[in-house]
Amino acid sequence: MIANAHAGPLLRKLETIVTLTQGERDAIAGLPFMAREIKAGQDLVREHDRPSQCCLILEGHTFRYKLLADGKRQILSFHIAGDIPDLQSLHLRIMDHGLATLGAARVAFIPHEILRPFLHAHPRISDAFWRDTLIDAAIFREWVVNVGRRSAYSRLAHLLCENFVRMRAVGLAGPGSFEWPVTQEQLADATGLSAVHVNRTLTELRDHGLIDLARHKMVVKDWQGLQDAAGFEHTYLHLQTPPEENGTMAS
């Protein structure tokens, strides 16, 4: 049987969460993914929408956000290939936030009316999806801590740590770097800081020899130092196979 090529990222992601049987892998590959190219900075779903489908990110980067009445924006999470950022729409009718692309992205849409019976027919996959949304929530918790109690310096460092580990977990990061088409303004909206201060703080992190972030490429130059600066512990990501302690800088 030819596996559905679009299922690759999702399978890889799920394997970081649970262990799948071959039958489950086949079942997932049998889902009808309708792929679409989306340009940078486009909304996939808007706040107050009532989606009838879920978005699976096949390639590229997306983020969830909320806008305030006075125009301020808060980014709530970043998402990468294999993520289904609006999986909750399966059980929560109204979107309480928006979903947009960071750079250009490839996305597959899966209708709710297909996903719902599918999950009822595959309780273990259903549990895996539930577990995924629980990890989602765990990351939100860490973000509350990040924005609530950490200094700008630690806060940014922590965001960078998290993204590095998450991208490594699904094989999207090299040993000490990853592609990340994020702007400083978006980093500001993710950390609750101003873009200007993000700039200054990134300079600081760079001057301390911890990272290098330019031209959509993030280089981790001192992984241990970055984690220390952040107070980062990967526990909250609940990965099946935790990242090696330091081997990441090997090559």
Next chain:
Amino acid sequence: MIANAHAGPLLRKLETIVTLTQGERDAIAGLPFMAREIKAGQDLVREHDRPSQCCLILEGHTFRYKLLADGKRQILSFHIAGDIPDLQSLHLRIMDHGLATLGAARVAFIPHEILRPFLHAHPRISDAFWRDTLIDAAIFREWVVNVGRRSAYSRLAHLLCENFVRMRAVGLAGPGSFEWPVTQEQLADATGLSAVHVNRTLTELRDHGLIDLARHKMVVKDWQGLQDAAGFEHTYLHLQTPPEENGTMAS
């Protein structure tokens, strides 16, 4: 059949999330709840624990929190009767945060090995629980916005709005007030502020005639004004029956 008295709060809570059949209500009432009294300020679960049971709050108030290396604390959520704050432990082995009582509380513990087959036998209840954890996540998202992008004044107002609506939804608040054994230091840890500034800001809210908070009792004196100050919209709470627009001050 005599309904399990301990199931009351849980049933009431679930009815704010989904509509239950009588059979489902009976099934839930048939669960073996082992009730226990817990004193104020006690940990129910600690970070890094690997619980083998879930806590159902029967009475009283609890909160989730994380501690940082430098001793700072961030409170992640407040919980009331009917909530199962550590439901995620069913699918996430390790606790990434702690759970403690605010005032004295009555709690029922339900072993995972009972809950797991129970949910597999009752897919609709399972979905309701999933939905509950998704609403949990929606509230975390709003908290990220709250600490990330709102002023101290709006931030506190928003927290108060949220708790008022949530307590009203399960019948634990009067028309314009509710019992809430929270200290200003805990409010500070929930909003990412200092206790001193919480004090000043509460005074401001009081002086503006919006609220009155003293001796563990929160009085909403100007519900519309409080919502305006907070920029509060209840959408993210995903309630089955939204709160009336203003009728709350009726009596």
Next chain:
DNA sequence: CGTTAACTTGATAGCATTCAACTAGCGTGG
């Protein structure tokens, strides 16, 4: 190349923290 978005840097302002002292409430025990 020209145009625009993204990034950088300096100066100033402000909200919230910290430090410090003091007051009020409340339970305990002499």
Next chain:
DNA sequence: CCACGCTAGTTGAATGCTATCAAGTTAACG
């Protein structure tokens, strides 16, 4: 019954982290 001690709450003054404002500079892209 009031003294004591502790926790929670209150208020003032000074500091500081981060935002805002304002000008540049660099990079991206057609």
